[in-house]
Amino acid sequence: MTVFDELNNPVACEWHVGQLLRAMNQLRDGRPSPMVVRDTSNIRWLTAFDGVFDDEDAHALYVAPDRVVLHTDSRYAKACEQAARRTPIRVDDTRESHASFVARQWNGSWLHGMPGAELQIEDTVTLAEYRALQKAFPADFPIGETDGVVRRLRSVKERYEVARMRGAQAITDAAFSHIVEFMRPGMTEREVQLELDEFMLRHGAEGLAFATIVATGESAANPHAVPGATMLEAGQCVVLDFGAKSYGYCSDMTRTVFLGEPESQMRSAWEAVRAANEAVEAMLAPGVTGKEAHERAEAVLAEGGFAGAMGHGLGHGVGLDIHEEPVLSPRNPEPLVEGNVVTVEPGVYLPGKFGMRLEDFGVVTDDGFEVFTKSTHEMVVI
Numbered sequence: 001m002t003v004f005d006e007l008n009n010p011v012a013c014e015w016h017v018g019q020l021l022r023a024m025n026q027l028r029d030g031r032p033s034p035m036v037v038r039d040t041s042n043i044r045w046l047t048a049f050d051g052v053f054d055d056e057d058a059h060a061l062y063v064a065p066d067r068v069v070l071h072t073d074s075r076y077a078k079a080c081e082q083a084a085r086r087t088p089i090r091v092d093d094t095r096e097s098h099a100s101f102v103a104r105q106w107n108g109s110w111l112h113g114m115p116g117a118e119l120q121i122e123d124t125v126t127l128a129e130y131r132a133l134q135k136a137f138p139a140d141f142p143i144g145e146t147d148g149v150v151r152r153l154r155s156v157k158e159r160y161e162v163a164r165m166r167g168a169q170a171i172t173d174a175a176f177s178h179i180v181e182f183m184r185p186g187m188t189e190r191e192v193q194l195e196l197d198e199f200m201l202r203h204g205a206e207g208l209a210f211a212t213i214v215a216t217g218e219s220a221a222n223p224h225a226v227p228g229a230t231m232l233e234a235g236q237c238v239v240l241d242f243g244a245k246s247y248g249y250c251s252d253m254t255r256t257v258f259l260g261e262p263e264s265q266m267r268s269a270w271e272a273v274r275a276a277n278e279a280v281e282a283m284l285a286p287g288v289t290g291k292e293a294h295e296r297a298e299a300v301l302a303e304g305g306f307a308g309a310m311g312h313g314l315g316h317g318v319g320l321d322i323h324e325e326p327v328l329s330p331r332n333p334e335p336l337v338e339g340n341v342v343t344v345e346p347g348v349y350l351p352g353k354f355g356m357r358l359e360d361f362g363v364v365t366d367d368g369f370e371v372f373t374k375s376t377h378e379m380v381v382i
Contacts, residue, residue, distance in 0.1 A: 020046050020089075022153050023063060034064035034111060035120040035146055036102050038129065041320045042122070042150040043070070049083035050247065052076060060098040062105045071101040099132035106137075118142035122150070148325075155317055155325040156339035161249060162363050165318065165341060168209070168251035169361070169372040171244040175199045176255055176375045180382060185234050185259055189214040189227035192238070200244045209243030209250035210322045216259075220355035223312055223347060234260045237270075237356055243322065250322045252343050253373050254359035258381045267379075269348040269356055272304025274377055276346035277358045280314065280328075284344070284369035290314075290332030297346045306348045315343040318361050340364040 023035070023046055037043050043061045044053050047070065053059065060071040069090045072080050077093035084091050092101065102119070111117045121133065123145045133143060157165075178199050183192050193214040200208065215225035216238040225239070232238060241254040256270065276297040283296060294314040301310060313329030318341050326332055326340055336342070345359030360373035 019048060019153065019158070020063070020068065023150060033118045033120050033144070034062060034106065034109065035149070036098075036125075036133075037061040037063060037122060037150060038098070039122055039124050039150070042154070044248065045154050045320055046150065047083070047087075047089055049080065052079045052083050060101060062102060064105070064109060064111060066109055066111065067105065069101075069105055071098055097132060097136075099129065099136040102133065103136040118144050120144050120146045120149075122146055123148065151325055154319055156337060157319065157341050157363065158339075161319060162341065164247045164249035165251060165361075166372050168205070168244045168246035168249055169253065169374070171200055171204050171246060172242065172251045172253050173374045174203055175242065175244070176240070176253070179240065180257060180380055183232065183238070183257070183382065185232050187232050189216060189219070189225075189230050189232070189238075192232070192240070193227040196240065196242050200242070205244035205246060206248075207245040209245050209252060213239065213241035213254075215239045215355070217354065218352055220256075221349040221351045221353065222355065223349060223357070232259055235263070237262065237266060237354055239355060239357055241357065241359065248320055250318050250320070251372070252318050252322060252359065252361050253375065254345055254347075254357045255375060255380065256356040256358065258379060261381060262379075265350075266354060266356075268304060269306060269309075269350075269354075270379060272301050272306050273346050273348055273356055273358045275304060276300040277344055277360065278377065280344050280346070281360065281362075281369050281371060284336065284342075284364060285367060286338050286364060287335045289335050290326055290328040291330050293328040293336075293344075294330055294332075297344075301346060301348065309348045309350065310346060311349060312347070315345055315359075315361075317342055336364050338364055338366050 038060055040053055040057055043059050062069045068088055069092050070080055071092050073093055080091045106112055175196055179196050182195050193212045196212050213225055214227040216232050217236050219225045219230055220239045236259050238257045243251040279300045280293050280297050297314045313327055315328035317324035317326050328342055341363045343359055343361040345357055347357035349355040360371045362369055362371035
């Protein structure tokens with residue numbers, strides 16, 4: 001029985017196999033070539049193992065029609081073996097390099113010696129690892145790139161992935177409700193950041209999706225400002241960009257809070273940002289390109305008097321990682337498809353004055369865009 005047979009046999013494999021089967025079908029459509037996966041997020045996605053992997057780059061997954069083997073070490077072996085039960089995935093914790101492991105799997109495979117077969121690696125493999133693979137195989141052995149096969153597959157989410165991101169966003173929405181009751185003039189950006197982070201961790205987050213951004217005054221004109229000792233002052237706005245992780249999946253949200261009624265330019269900027277966000281969310285659907293979505297936001301901001309004030313791409317994919325495919329930006333002419341999860345985050349940044357952003361994220365459906373974020377788009381004034 002091949003791995004394909006096992007994956008398609010619900011009696012033999014009581015397991016959610018969508019991701020691995022999709023990847024193997026990609027290999028099947030081309031030449032009979034095994035694939036070596038080293039990116040930990042890609043490995044987690046392909047195996048669907050929960051509660052096993054951390055941030056350490058300690059694993060290699062060998063994916064071929066006749067076998068799927070995860071190479072790990074003694075620190076993770078027992079957890080991996082437990083997660084692999086009732087799956088076609090084998091766990092191998094032999095004390096050897098990943099390159100030696102790959103060569104051993106290849107030499108024991110019926111693909112060995114088959115005309116046209118080659119080893120496929122991800123384009124994220126380091127030069128040192130590539131050199132190690134070259135040494136582990138004959139000099140004329142063909143090694144090719146997968147050209148982002150797994151990254152592209154990850155851009156179309158399974159139903160359970162969407163459910164996990166909804167859960168992560170529920171924690172994030174609750175954190176926003178809490179923080180607007182907590183923050184006040186006189187606090188520092190860092191104080192607000194710590195309260196946001198601790199709230200999410202106390203209320204179900206297994207970790208943070210990324211380093212929380214809290215920025216006020218001139219600092220807010222830097223989209224990726226680092227929270228510091230700058231104090232919140234009346235008359236300013238505060239950008240809060242944060243997200244939780246739940247069951248491995250990220251949320252991403254930005255809201256701008258006003259410390260007192262904003263002056264006219266700040267109010268006009270907020271109205272333009274909100275209009276851009278809502279215009280794009282209304283247009284997103286299968287067939288709309290990332291470029292078209294970005295250009296729509298830029299046009300709405302220009303109509304509001306803030307042409308050229310955004311500077312960054314409109315949005316990005318979200319999943320196991322906070323930045324995934326696809327992107328909503330001028331460099332993406334590809335159409336969105338059902339199952340893409342993306343952010344929509346227009347902003348206005350005026351150096352020396354202020355900055356603001358309004359970000360939701362959600363999933364492209366068969367006829368539109370379903371937003372996960374539940375926090376208000378109304379102006380929040382403290």
